[in-house]
Amino acid sequence: MREELEAVWAGFADPPDEARPRAWWHWMDGNVDPEGIRLDLEWLHGVGVRGVQMFDGGMGTPLVVPDRVRFGSARWREAVELAKATARRLGLEFAVATSPGWSAAGGPWVSPGDAMKKLVWSETVVSGGGRVELALAPLPDVAGPFQDLPRWGDNPEPNRFCQDWITIAVPDDPAQHALRPATVTASAPIEGAERLTDGHHADVIALPRDPGRPSSAWIEQEFASPVTVAAVTVGLPGPKGFGAAPPPHAVLAASDDGSAWTVVTGLPASAVPVRTATFPPVTARRFRLLLEAETAEAALPRLAAGVRVPPVLRRATEFAVSEFALYPGGRVHQGELKAGFGTALDYYALDAAPEVAGPAIDPDRVLDLTAYLGADGVLRWDASCQPTARGSSRCPDTRRSGWNTARPLGPSWATKGSPASAPTPAMSTWMQPSCRTGESWPDSAAWATSPGCS
Secondary structure (H helix, E strand, O other): OHHHHHHHHHHHHOOOHHHOOOEEEEEEOOOOOHHHHHHHHHHHHHOOOOEEEEEEEOOOOOOOOOOOOOOOOHHHHHHHHHHHHHHHHHOOEEEEOOOOOOOOOOOOOOOHHHOOEEEEEEEEEEEOOOEEEEEOOOOOOOOOOEOOEOOOOOOOOOOOOOEOOOOEEEEOOHHHOOOOOOEEEEOOOOOOHHHHHOOOOOOOEEEEOOOOOOEEEEEEEEEEEEEEEEEEEEEOOOOOOOOEOOOOEEEEEEEOOOOOOEEEEEEOOOOOOEEEEEEEEEEEEEEEEEEEEOOHHHHOOOOOOOOOOOOOOEOOOEEEEOEEEEEOOOOOOOHHHHOOOOOOOOHHHHOOOHHHOOOOOOHHHOEEOHHHEOOOOEEEEEOOOEEOOOOOEEOOOOOOOOEEEEEEEEEEEOOOOOOOOOOOOOHHHHHHHHHOOOOOOOOOOEEEOOOOEO
16 A cells, blocks of 8 residues: 555656646747747746747737747748747657637638628618718728727738628717817817817827826817716727737716816726716717826736736837717717627616606607618618618608718727737627617708728
8 A cells, every 4th residue: 555655646646748748838929939929838848838829919018029939831831830849859740720819710721701700880871851872971990999099009901901891871860970179179289179079089189198107198179168968978099909008998977167077977998998987968069088008017917026017018108089979869888888899897887877868769750771882882762762671661751861871890800910809790780879869850860971991
């Protein structure tokens, strides 16, 4: 018995290679060099690991080697050969994942049309009551987290792609349109303030941000007379991933005199760079967006005493603002998260308070105009008789003279070789933010069209 116990203990203290652990071995964002390969494998062998599975992934890791080694390139193949030879010399098992990316569905061989996609839309106001023939606004066609916003630091040109999916129309309503301020000021001089309310996110307004310590900034909209606001959409794009400066926390405040300010709502950072909040209506002449942000160091895990910060920090020198739009209503609270453009820890917590819930769109007022949109992007439609969403036809009375057409919801792709950075939300969840309307048909109605997928 004693001999058996001693044998068991000896096997536990010095297990055979087949009983020793194997490890994931991540090659992150092309940060690969020959010396690093050798040192990694020798260290893993020295601590008792007896096999690795190499996994080529991307998570926004900063570049810490002279040149990025891209998956499938000649240098990448040379690196794999070196890893294989080093593993054989050390007696390590060596496995390689079938493709790059966390989804195991990426790779440079995947064309944009076959890559993962997200839903995008555009809107065009159309006067109804007769024949309509006009080109609808083009759809966003870039790979990125939301609409026309590209992934931070990426060049969107090489792989543009978009495909029409459906064209719908809803009655136009003033609540759906962003309010236009008389003046826009900020904590630093800005130009092109009209970009803050145009619904696009590719162009940003930049405000100074201290990269070395917590900092703040603000943008203020002033109106000639008091306006009532019940929703706000803010676009705050920025870097993501390990070592990136954290996104700012945003707060909307209101004032009549510019001196006494009242907090209206907070817009906490989320997995989506665009944030929408609804709230009980507030009437004021001035509305200010307050931005506060920590340093890149604050985003790192807490380090033990004596441990140096690794060379991975991506500091932010500016607050990038792509949108600051105020609405009388017609928005969905945290609609970007509800539609699946990012994930949330608690989806039940995303619901707006009952007292701020606005009117929902009547499905019978949504018209399917897909059959009237040509391959050239031109809508040719007799607006005097409207097809319904159920495929039948009905003629409106004279008050229903126009529509807001939404050319929506088509697919959008993730960049070749990248992980699943553009999730595909369910169509039903995004219909409300793009098509929401009031209860009655406005006298000067128009159609807003929203098509396709990019």
